[in-house]
Amino acid sequence: MTMESKRLGLEKLYKDNFQPEEYLTTYYRNLDPEVEFFLRNLHHFFFVSNGGEESSATTSDFEGLEKQVEREVDEDEKVAKKNEKKTKEKRRVLEIGSGPVPVSMISASSWSEWIVCSDFLEQNRQNIKHWLTMMTAATPAPGRHEVETWLPFFQYVAELERAESETILLDRVRHSVRAVVPCNVLLTDPLMDNKDTACNADGHSSYDVIITTLCLEFATLTVEEYSTAVANVTRLLRPAGFLVVQGALGNSHYWHNNHEFPSVVLNRAIVESALADAGCQTVEWKELARCCPQQEKPADHSAVFYCLARKI
C-alpha cells in the first residue's frame, strides 16, 4: 500500500468510525490521573503566566522560564516581550485537534478571551459547538449541574485556581471560545481557508499560544509525518509564541468503537527533534508514567507527556 492510500485510509477510519459520545464514555468517564496531569500543566502554563497564584513550588519553575527568556533577549524577543503585555482580549490561543473535549480551554480562558478550537472531524466540531451553546450564564442555576458532564474537570481546575466556583470557569470558557473550525495538520496551512474566521481581531493570523493534546501522534502514520505535522502547526504560531504539545509516549494504537486507531510511537527524542526541525526550542518537558489500567483506557501508552516549546 502506498503512503497516500494509507493516509486516505486513516482519514476514512476517523470520518466513518470516530464517535464523539462513545469516545467520551471510554476515555473521559472519570477525571483520571493522566487527564489531571494534562490539566495541571495547562493550569501552570496559563494561570501562572497570567500572574495568578500557585500553591506548589512550580511557581518558581515559571519564574525561571521567564528569567531564561529575558537572558536571551534579542530584537525578536523584544517584540515578543511587548506582545506578552497584550491584554487578555488581544491574546490569541488556538487548540489543534480538540476532539469533542472542551477541557484544555479551561486554563487557556484565564489568559485569553479569544480561543479558537479546531478539529479534523465535523462530528467533533458539532459536539463542541453543542456544548458551548448548551448552557449559558443566562440559564437558571438549578439544572445546570445535572446536565454538565464536565463538572469534575472544571471543579479540578477551579480548585487549582482557587476560584469561587466551577460555574465561573464554565462561563469563562463559553465566553472565550470564538470559533470552532476545521483543521488538518497534514496540510501546509492546517486551518485552510478558515484562517480568516480564526484570524486575530487585530488583523494578524498567527497565534500567541497553540495547544494540542493527544492529536499529532494520532493524526499521523510515521515519524516523518509527525514532524511535518509539527512544522505545519508551528507555522500558525507568531515568532516567540509558545507551543504546548501534550500526548502519549510509546503508544502504537487505541481502541475505539470496535476499531483499532493507529498512533506514531513517540519518545522524547522524536518530539524534541520534530520541534527543533520546526524552528522551536524546547523550554520544559514533563512526563507521567501510565497510571490507568488497560481495561479503563484501551490504549498501549507507557506514559503521557507535556512539552512546552517556543518558536525561535
Ligand SMILES: C[S@@+](CC[C@H](N)C(=O)[O-])C[C@H]1O[C@@H](n2cnc3c(N)ncnc32)[C@H](O)[C@@H]1O
Ligand atoms: C485521540 S483524539 C484526541 C482528542 C482530544 N484532543 C483529547 O485530548 O482527547 C485525536 C483527535 O485528532 C483528530 N485528528 C485526526 N486526524 C487529524 C488531522 N489530520 N488533523 C487534525 N486533527 C486530526 C481527531 O479528529 C481527534 O479529535
